[in-house]
Amino acid sequence: MTTLSRRTLMGAALGTLGAAGLPFRAAQAAGSMTAAVYPGGWDEALRAVLAPALKQAHGVDVAFEPLFAVDQIAKARAARGVAPFDVFVLDPGPRVSGMDLKLFEPFDPARLSNRARLPAGYSDEVGAGVAAQVVGIAYNPKKVARPAGWRDLFKPEFAKHLGLTGFGTTFGTISLIEMAKSVGGSEADMEPLFTELRKILSLVPAVAQPAAMPGLFQQGQIDIMYTNTYTVTLLKSRGVDIEFAVPETGAAAFGTTMHIAKGSRNIDAAYQYIDTMISTPVQAALAAPPYSFVPVNTEVKPGADVPMKSIDDLRSFVTHDWTKINPQRPRWIDRFNREMAK
Numbered sequence: 142m143t144t145l146s147r148r149t150l151m152g153a154a155l156g157t158l159g160a161a162g163l164p165f166r167a168a169q170a171a172g173s174m175t176a177a178v179y180p181g182g183w184d185e186a187l188r189a190v191l192a193p194a195l196k197q198a199h200g201v202d203v204a205f206e207p208l209f210a211v212d213q214i215a216k217a218r219a220a221r222g223v224a225p226f227d228v229f230v231l232d233p234g235p236r237v238s239g240m241d242l243k244l245f246e247p248f249d250p251a252r253l254s255n256r257a258r259l260p261a262g263y264s265d266e267v268g269a270g271v272a273a274q275v276v277g278i279a280y281n282p283k284k285v286a287r288p289a290g291w292r293d294l295f296k297p298e299f300a301k302h303l304g305l306t307g308f309g310t311t312f313g314t315i316s317l318i319e320m321a322k323s324v325g326g327s328e329a330d331m332e333p334l335f336t337e338l339r340k341i342l343s344l345v346p347a348v349a350q351p352a353a354m355p356g357l358f359q360q361g362q363i364d365i366m367y368t369n370t371y372t373v374t375l376l377k378s379r380g381v382d383i384e385f386a387v388p389e390t391g392a393a394a395f396g397t398t399m400h401i402a403k404g405s406r407n408i409d410a411a412y413q414y415i416d417t418m419i420s421t422p423v424q425a426a427l428a429a430p431p432y433s434f435v436p437v438n439t440e441v442k443p444g445a446d447v448p449m450k451s452i453d454d455l456r457s458f459v460t461h462d463w464t465k466i467n468p469q470r471p472r473w474i475d476r477f478n479r480e481m482a483k
Contacts, residue, residue, distance in 0.1 A: 172200050172201050172202060172410070173201065173202040173203070173204065173407070173410070174201060174202075174203055174204070174227045174228070174407040174410040174411060174414060175203070175204045175205070175206060175225075175226040175227050175228075175407075176203050176204075176205055176206070176226055176227060176228040176230070176414060177205075177206050177207075177208045177213045177226050177228065177229055177230055178205045178206065178207055178208075178230060179207065179208075179209060179210070179230065180207035180208070180209065180352045181207075181352055181355060181372070182355075182371050182372055182375045182432065183230070184205060184207045185375075185432075186371075186427055186432040186434065187205065187418075188205060190423055190426045190427055190432070191203075191414075191417060191418055191423055191427075192205075194417050194420070194422065194423050194426075195413065195414055195417045198413070198417055198420075199410070199413040199417070201410045201413055201414065203414060206225075206226050209309060209310055209351065209352075210229075210230070210231045210232045210234070210235035210310070210311065211234075211235055211309060211310075213226075213229050213230075213231065213235065214231075214235045214238050214239055214242070214244065217229070217239070217242075217244045217402060217403075218242060218244070222403070222404055223404060224402040224403060224404040224405045224406070225402070226402060227401065227402055227405040227406075227407045227408075227410065227411045227414070228399055228400065228401060228402065228405075228411050228414055228415065229244075229245070229268075229399060229400040229401075229402060230271070230397060230398070230399050231268075231397065231398055231399075231400065232274075232310075232311035232395060232396075232397060233311065233395050233396065233398075233461075233463045234311060234314070234463040234466055234467050234470065235311075236267075236268070236398050236400070236463075237463050237464060237467055238467060239267075239400060240267055243403065244400075244402065244403050245267050245268065245400040245401060245402065245403055246400075246401040246402065246403055246404075246405060246408065247266060247267075248264075248265070248266055248267050248268050248269070248400065248401060249266075250264035250265065250266075250269060252412045252416075253269060253412065253415065253416045253419065254416055255416055255419045255420050255421070255438070256269075256419075258419065258420075258421060258438045258439055258440055259419060259437055259438065259439070260437065260439060260452055260453075263396075263437055267400055268398045268399055268400035268401070268415075269398060269399055269415055269419065270396045270397070270398050270419075270437045271397055271398065271399050271415065271418045271419055271437060272396075272397045272427070272434050272435055272436070272437060273394060273395070273396050273397065273435040273436075273437060273452060273455055274311075274312065274369045274370075274371070274394065274395055274396075274397060274435060275369060275370045275392050275393070275394050275435060275447060275448060275449070275458065276312045276315055276316060276367065276368065276369050276370075276392060276393040276394070276395075277367070277368075277370070277385055277386055277387050277388055277392040277393070278291070278294070278365065278366075278367055278385070278386040278388060279358065279365065279366050279367070279368045279372065279373050279376075279383055279384070279385055279386070280302075280364060280365045280383070280384060280386055281302075281358070281361075281364040281365075281382045281383060281384075282382060282383075282384050283382045284302060284364040284382075285298075285299065285302050285364050285365060286298075287384070287386050288365065288386050288388075289386075289388075289389050290323060290388040290389040290390055291316075291319045291320045291322070291323040291388050291390065292320075292323035292324065294320060294365065294367075295320075295323075295324065295337045295340070295341055297341070297344055299365055300341035300344040300345055301344045301345070301346065302346065302363060302364035302365045303341075303344075303345045303346070303363065303365045303366070304345070304346070304347045304348075304349060304354050304357050304358065304362075304363035304365065304366040305338070305345050305347070305348045305349075305481060306348070306349060306350065306351045306353075306354055306366075306367075307351075307473075307474060307477035307478060307481065308470055308473040308474045308477055309350070309351060309474055310351045311395060312351075312367065312368060312369050313351055313367070314466065314470060314473070315393045315395070315459075315461055316367035316393070317331075317334060317367075317473075317477075318331075318461065318466070319388065319390065319393060319459065320334055320337075320367075321333055321334035322390075323390070324336075324337050328461070328462070328465055328466060328469075329465075331469075331473060335476065335480060338480075338481060339480070342481060346362055346363055347362055347363050348481050348482060354366050354368065354372075355368075355372055355375075355376055358376065358381065358383065359376060359379070359381050370385055370433060370435070370446060370447050370448070371432055371433050371434055371435075373385040373446070374430060374431060374432070374433035374444070374446045375431050375432065375433070377431075377446075378430055378431030379431075385446070385448070387448055390459065391457075391458060391459045392448060392458055392459065393458060393459040393460070393461070394435075394455045394458035394459070394460065395460065395461070396437070396455075399414075399415045399418065401415075419437065419438055420438070421438055421440045421441060424436040424437070424438035424440075424441040425438075425441045428441050428442070428443060428444050428447075429444060430444065430446070433446050433447060435447055435449070435452070436452065437452055439451075439452065
């Protein structure tokens with residue numbers, strides 16, 4: 142992968158799934174820290190794999206706080222200079238927002254002992270890449286036919302099985318953008334999307350928050366959803382009938398990064414946390430079932446359920462320009478919530 146600009150590291154070139162974490166002040170003792178984590182699959186995986194590895198390697202305990210990326214940014218802004226946690230985990234859009242708002246400590250990639258295992262361009266002065274995500278359509282093969290692409294989701298035979306979620310997550314945002322493109326819209330024109338969504342709204346069985354979608358699928362309340370590969374593999378490991386469909390226009394992909402929060406009191410532990418996350422044993426464990434993360438460590442190959450052979454394959458996936466998306470996204474979120482809530 143070629144080195145990207147400071148503002149678009151992995152994000153624009155290449156979002157997410159819950160127990161409450163301990164409050165920040167509870168993690169101030171020596172050998173402890175706090176980290177934001179995506180609710181659901183990420184929370185489960187990092188508690189099971191990363192936390193014990195960090196404790197074993199560095200004697201550091203981590204308290205997790207499950208928050209989607211946009212919620213991490215909102216919480217950090219509301220904290221007014223007091224770090225609400227030590228480490229962010231972000232998708233490309235919120236990463237750019239965090240940079241613009243100066244929410245990150247300066248980052249020195251040289252402090253990562255595993256830096257050489259990252260592809261070029263996967264670490265810079267604000268953070269480091271820790272995973273990639275691939276987004277497409279999940280469906281229950283026993284209930285519905287395999288969707289050929291995003292446009293199929295507007296057809297009644299698919300819409301009556303579809304779970305809708307909005308623009309609050311990266312996977313939701315890029316899925317809805319791709320759905321808009323399939324009916325003549327674009328990043329600059331979402332009107333065709335909302336027109337088609339209004340036509341099928343009475344058919345769809347659920348409009349819900351992103352964290353609720355896997356549960357609704359597992360319970361059989363929906364049989365189609367737009368999501369990422371690791372949600373599919375995690376549900377499959379639990380015996381759920383689910384498959385991942387790569388849309389005919391291609392699956393979308395993006396990078397996930399970690400950053401040290403401005404004002405963190407545990408900077409050494411934060412570096413150790415990120416370094417452990419990108420280490421070969423942790424990346425290999427996360428890439429294996431049931432988690433099936435897309436690894437960024439060049440020594441680790443993606444699992445069989447991921448539609449790629451190496452991190453370099455992400456070059457051929459659908460990507461998005463978050464410098465164009467971010468200014469419009471709050472309006473899209475508000476409109477979806479107003480017009481699609483059932």
